[in-house]
Structure formats: C-alpha cells, structure tokens
Amino acid sequence: MITLQLIGIGTGNPAHLTGEAVAALNAADLILVPRKENAPDLADLRRSICAAVLTRPVSIAEFDMPVRAGEDYIQAVHDWHDAIAAAWTAAFHAHLPCGGTAALLVWGDPSLYDSTLRIAARLAGAAVRVVPGITSxxxxxxxxxxxxxxxxxxxxxxxxxxxxxxxxxxxxxxxxxxxxxxxxxxxxxxxxxxxxxxxxxxxxxxxxxxxxxxxxxxxxxxxxxxxxxxxxxxxxxxxxxxxxx
CATH class of the missing domain: 3.30.950.10 (Tetrapyrrole methylase, C-terminal domain)
Structure with a gap:
C-alpha cells in the first residue's frame, strides 16, 4: 500500500511550511521532486525546502515532468494528468516496491486551482492525505x-x-x-x-x-x-x- 501525502508549501519560503507539513516530510519514506526542463530552478527550490526542514535522511526521487500537448485543452489536460500519474507510479515501483509513504510538495495549497488531487485520484489502490498550506x-x-x-x-x-x-x-x-x-x-x-x-x-x-x-x-x-x-x-x-x- 502506498500513502501519498500532498503537502502544501506556500509560495516556496521554508518559513511558510506549517508544523504539520514539516512533520509529514520527516515522516515520509520518499519525497518526489518533479523536474521541468523550462524551469529547473523549481526543482532546486524544492530541494532547498527539504534541506531546510528535514531532520532525518529521507530518500528523494526526481522525475521528469511530462509536458502538456494537444490543441483540445480539456483532452490535453486529461492526457497530461494520465502521464503524470504514470510517472508517479513508476517512482513508487522503483523506490517503494514494498509500499510506504511518499510525499509531494505542492505550491500553495493542493485544494486551490491545483490539479494534484485530480491526478492522485488516478492512482489505483493508493491512499491520499492532504496537508494544507498557505495559499498564494x-x-x-x-x-x-x-x-x-x-x-x-x-x-x-x-x-x-x-x-x-x-x-x-x-x-x-x-x-x-x-x-x-x-x-x-x-x-x-x-x-x-x-x-x-x-x-x-x-x-x-x-x-x-x-x-x-x-x-x-x-x-x-x-x-x-x-x-x-x-x-x-x-x-x-x-x-x-x-x-x-
């Protein structure tokens, strides 16, 4: 069983993480960090947040973020979300083959104009927990x-x-x-x-x-x-x- 924790990180300032968010990151078995070719600094920022708040070693798995493509906006988004869910699943199989808790740092709050929860709903058999963050x-x-x-x-x-x-x-x-x-x-x-x-x-x-x-x-x-x-x-x-x- 995989438990995926979606952790709101505000706008990227480690001081904006709640105590609950810090505790959740330190309790995780794996932290997922997406890499975007057109914005490599965002992965760096996630790494710096982890470095600032982790008090124990936690494995970090980076993956290349799929790119949205297609002229039909709604269909393109659905296909994009499927590709992201597949990337998460591949990371779980590679780094948590026996199950465990994975964490994903989400800008702002996972509930507000963010598709992470919709993507997480595509994960068969995974439990999802949301740790709210400071919104933009x-x-x-x-x-x-x-x-x-x-x-x-x-x-x-x-x-x-x-x-x-x-x-x-x-x-x-x-x-x-x-x-x-x-x-x-x-x-x-x-x-x-x-x-x-x-x-x-x-x-x-x-x-x-x-x-x-x-x-x-x-x-x-x-x-x-x-x-x-x-x-x-x-x-x-x-x-x-x-x-x-």
Missing part, C-alpha cells in the same frame, strides 16, 4: 496588508483563461486571478478597477505593485518578462476590486 491568496493579501473582501462583498476566484474568455463575472465585487501567464486584466475596461499584484510572494525576490488598473497594469505587463528573465521562472497572482461608484 493569503500571501498576496498579507503582502499588501489588505482584506480579501470588501465589507459584505463577494469574492470570485478565477483564472486568466476565464477572464479572457468571459470578462468580469456578474455580481462580483472582487476577483482573485490565478494561473494567468498573459496578463488577462488587459482585456478589461480599467475604469474604476484597482489591482494588487504580487510575484514570488514571501520570498527574497518578492515583487509587488498596486494601484488603479489603468496605471499599475502597464507596469506589471512590463515587469513580468523582466522578472522571468532574471529568475528563470515566475509565479504571480493578483486581486482586482471595483471601486464604489
């Missing part, structure tokens, strides 16, 4: 010292793809936009909208900007490629709020 939303609002919601207002959590396709959701006062590599806020009428943006939240290279969307938006669009070039990768999130009329 918590890190963003903390970095800017703002509340998530306006007084008695609604919050919608969505993706850049949805904003680009459908615009501002009806009835929402505040949008939190995740998984947006193309600055989808550019498709919105900026009049009366403010933005709070953050990249590498909680880390030494943290970058923040905020203000009226018409003013801060172009700065963010210019900053993202420069930050990616400097660090080799970027993870960011932003909050949009309509100002009272």
């Amino acid at each position: 939303i918590q890190a963003l609002t903390a970095a800017h010292a703002i509340p998530l919601n306006p007084l008695a207002g609604a919050v919608t959590i969505t993706t850049g793809r949805m904003v680009r396709s459908h615009g501002w959701p009806p009835g929402a006062d505040t949008l939190v936009v995740m998984l947006d590599g193309g600055c989808a806020f550019q498709t919105l009428d900026p009049q009366g909208i403010r933005i709070w943006w953050g990249a590498y939240l909680g880390m030494e290279q943290q970058a923040l900007d905020h203000g009226p969307l018409a003013e801060a938006g172009p700065r963010i669009v210019a900053a993202r490629p420069a930050l990616r070039a400097r660090h080799g990768w970027i993870m960011d999130v932003y909050l949009l709020r309509k100002e009272p009329l």
